[in-house]
Amino acid sequence: MPIAPAASDVFDREFLGVRARLIDIAATLDRIDRAGGLPDDNPRLDQIRRSARLLATDAPDRAAQIQMLFSLPYRDDWQKAR
Amino acid sequence: MYFFDPHIHMAARTTDDFETMAKAGCVVVGEPAFWMGYDRSGVDSFRDYFRQLTEWEPQRAANHGIRHYCWMGINAKEAENVEFAREVIALLPEFLTRPSVLGIGEIGLHKNTPNEVTTLLELIELGMKTDEQLLFHTPHLEDKYLGTRMILDILRADSRIDRTRVCVDHCEEHTIRPVLDEGYWAGITLYPTSKATPQRAADMVEIYGAERILVNSSADWGPSDPMAVPALMFEMRRRGHAESLIQQLVYDNPLKFFSQSRNFQFTPPE
Ligand SMILES: [Zn+2]
Numbered sequence: 001m002p003i004a005p006a007a008s009d010v011f012d013r014e015f016l017g018v019r020a021r022l023i024d025i026a027a028t029l030d031r032i033d034r035a036g037g038l039p040d041d042n043p044r045l046d047q048i049r050r051s052a053r054l055l056a057t058d059a060p061d062r063a064a065q066i067q068m069l070f071s072l073p074y075r076d077d078w079q080k081a082r
Numbered sequence: 083m084y085f086f087d088p089h090i091h092m093a094a095r096t097t098d099d100f101e102t103m104a105k106a107g108c109v110v111v112g113e114p115a116f117w118m119g120y121d122r123s124g125v126d127s128f129r130d131y132f133r134q135l136t137e138w139e140p141q142r143a144a145n146h147g148i149r150h151y152c153w154m155g156i157n158a159k160e161a162e163n164v165e166f167a168r169e170v171i172a173l174l175p176e177f178l179t180r181p182s183v184l185g186i187g188e189i190g191l192h193k194n195t196p197n198e199v200t201t202l203l204e205l206i207e208l209g210m211k212t213d214e215q216l217l218f219h220t221p222h223l224e225d226k227y228l229g230t231r232m233i234l235d236i237l238r239a240d241s242r243i244d245r246t247r248v249c250v251d252h253c254e255e256h257t258i259r260p261v262l263d264e265g266y267w268a269g270i271t272l273y274p275t276s277k278a279t280p281q282r283a284a285d286m287v288e289i290y291g292a293e294r295i296l297v298n299s300s301a302d303w304g305p306s307d308p309m310a311v312p313a314l315m316f317e318m319r320r321r322g323h324a325e326s327l328i329q330q331l332v333y334d335n336p337l338k339f340f341s342q343s344r345n346f347q348f349t350p351p352e
Contacts, residue, residue: 067256
């Protein structure tokens with residue numbers, strides 16, 4: 001790639017957008033709670049909580065890892081099951 | 083800058099969209115046959131749809147200076163009924179020879195079922211018989227990773243496949259690497275809420291480079307944006323990427339991929 005912008009420039013440009021999306025997620029979770037909340041073992045809520053924990057790491061491929069969190073597993077012997 | 087939208091369902095869009103796209107520099111669209119939002123009641127509905135894609139849509143596009151090409155196939159959702167799918171597959175040969183048809187697509191998987199795989203194998207068989215380029219749809223959301231890996235397994239097991247003549251579409255962060263590593267073209271679809279946004283598509287280009295990547299709007303009857311390719315161009319510019327890189331993504335790459343189809347005849351605008 002021809003350019004390598006400084007991380008701080010990328011951060012400055014994206015900061016408000018990231019902030020807004022995080023607040024939006026928080027407000028959505030609050031809204032679900034106000035409506036009575038979900039059982040703790042709700043699998044999709046669990047996916048969201050695990051995603052939030054991934055965000056707090058500094059893994060280099062968080063987007064791909066979160067995608068995998070929301071994906072059905074693949075087994076390479078699927079053709080035998082046909 | 084001129085651009086292609088190599089995957090868009092104009093049959094589900096208005097003429098205004100053709101105009102808007104033409105004004106933004108669109109010169110070629112590729113329209114794969116797909117699921118129209120409801121299951122068709124019989125094989126004649128497919129025949130009419132294939133006529134629409136090969137007769138009417140090219141005309142509508144031409145009125146705006148856009149060349150319209152299409153792909154013939156039965157989508158993964160309707161492929162679940164294997165008997166019905168066979169009737170549709172039997173229709174395909176007469177359409178594959180039409181002058182604006184690029185190959186077989188979009189075909190693939192939806193819920194990754196055994197029946198879908200059976201139909202898919204028969205579609206690939208037809209494609210190999212008549213030496214077609216292939217355009218694969220990969221499933222949505224939680225089914226995407228599994229379905230993409232299954233499609234790659236199926237293709238890897240078939241020694242007749244020329245990987246440079248295959249596009250695996252709707253790639254995202256968790257599926258693009260194996261598609262590119264195995265030598266296929268990787269489609270990235272720009273959607274407002276699912277698939278990839280222009281920002282995330284630009285990220286993937288920064289990570290993997292632009293070679294063998296095709297970006298498209300897949301705009302259809304659902305939430306989607308026929309101006310998604312220009313939105314990506316804008317995002318790339320905003321990040322300071324070279325015009326040559328943007329042109330490679332939105333023009334040179336689809337031109338190269340489409341040119342591998344025997345029916346693709348295109349004179350670039352002066
Ligand atoms: Zn499509």
